[in-house]
Amino acid sequence: MTLPDVGGPVAPPPLIVHVVRQYAPSQGGLEDVVAHLGTHLLARGFRVRIVTCDRIFTDLERRLQPFEIIGGVEIVRIPWAGSKRYPLAPSVFRHLADADLIHVHAVDFFFDALAWGRLLHGKPMVATTHGGFFHTAKYARIKRVWFQTMTRLSASGYRVLCCCSRSDLAMFEPIAGDRAVLIENGVDISKFSGLSAADPNKRIVTIGRFSVNKRIERLLDAMAVLIRNDSDWHLQIIGFPSDWTLEDLTREIRARGLSDHVSVHVSPDNLRIRDLIGQASVFASASDYEGFGLVAIEAMSAGLVPVLHPNEAYRSLAAAHDGVVLADFADATVAAQRIGDAYNALLRQPDETRQRLMEQAGGYAWDRVAQRYIDVYRAVLSGEPLAGLEGTRG
Numbered sequence: 268m269t270l271p272d273v274g275g276p277v278a279p280p281p282l283i284v285h286v287v288r289q290y291a292p293s294q295g296g297l298e299d300v301v302a303h304l305g306t307h308l309l310a311r312g313f314r315v316r317i318v319t320c321d322r323i324f325t326d327l328e329r330r331l332q333p334f335e336i337i338g339g340v341e342i343v344r345i346p347w348a349g350s351k352r353y354p355l356a357p358s359v360f361r362h363l364a365d366a367d368l369i370h371v372h373a374v375d376f377f378f379d380a381l382a383w384g385r386l387l388h389g390k391p392m393v394a395t396t397h398g399g400f401f402h403t404a405k406y407a408r409i410k411r412v413w414f415q416t417m418t419r420l421s422a423s424g425y426r427v428l429c430c431c432s433r434s435d436l437a438m439f440e441p442i443a444g445d446r447a448v449l450i451e452n453g454v455d456i457s458k459f460s461g462l463s464a465a466d467p468n469k470r471i472v473t474i475g476r477f478s479v480n481k482r483i484e485r486l487l488d489a490m491a492v493l494i495r496n497d498s499d500w501h502l503q504i505i506g507f508p509s510d511w512t513l514e515d516l517t518r519e520i521r522a523r524g525l526s527d528h529v530s531v532h533v534s535p536d537n538l539r540i541r542d543l544i545g546q547a548s549v550f551a552s553a554s555d556y557e558g559f560g561l562v563a564i565e566a567m568s569a570g571l572v573p574v575l576h577p578n579e580a581y582r583s584l585a586a587a588h589d590g591v592v593l594a595d596f597a598d599a600t601v602a603a604q605r606i607g608d609a610y611n612a613l614l615r616q617p618d619e620t621r622q623r624l625m626e627q628a629g630g631y632a633w634d635r636v637a638q639r640y641i642d643v644y645r646a647v648l649s650g651e652p653l654a655g656l657e658g659t660r661g
Contacts, residue, residue, distance in 0.1 A: 282314040296562070303455060308640075356376065371425075372397060374394075379417060428446055475554070477516055493603045493607070501530070502551075553602070554576055572613050
């Protein structure tokens, strides 16, 4: 017997279009967040498209495929011109017509253009701040003026501004009011879970772009002090060229006489990173700016003791988690002392310390963070008030 068809056409699941200036094969914290969010949305029944630039900022001669499917997520790459910080890509508007909601990542050309052009595309929008554009002190006065004028006006075009750190919330709340909500970034805590050396040792890892704001030279200065007192210390630098090339980094290492105590690993795969983390007990970052501090939390999930320069993001992290050690890397002697103190504390309670760090990192699991974003999407798509979204993680 054939059952009668009593239902109408089934509506397709909502399409969330993410707009972000860089994506795979580019590597970095921004790309990582968008990739994980896209994967979790796909698993929960959403359709996902990512619109991004067609050239990687560290390899401008290479033009990427204009269209690709990665893990079920649709990737559209568009041409751009201008600055890496503010890439001009007006063809983004061609890829929004079927979107149910647009999610813009970071504060750049896309953030401004889609806000000012919202009458053209007519789609509801949310944005994630990712630290704004205050990654360095360069042009600080101009940036502040731009933020209080252009960014303030552009922010009015977004139903919700998702601030990925408490420092971002403090920055954006004055220009967005209760439309600014705190959704701290998710972290893939399974990637390096529990991998740090079971027996404490004097190996340090640092992970990230070789960029100016990471202040790798300050970390090398602290290493020079450590080595003068104890030659057993060794630093593994893991990352990929950005403002600094491998040659720049090698020159700085040699200038401090650290060639036997510092190793550099350029763009290793996760298997190699896992191996390096497995040899270490401490994670260090001298960075003077972080939008969130994702790599530090990944390090905590591995059981590495994080010793971090007190930028705003890292101060927030330390205020929330007693396993985080702050050290002023502007003073190499002080930083070296703090690294030594952190290691000695680990020696006294190795198992308890590693377990506490892993548990604290667990609060950033992507399942919880993705659900927070889905709650935002549903509120925006349904026109419901944002009540209940103002809280912190979970």
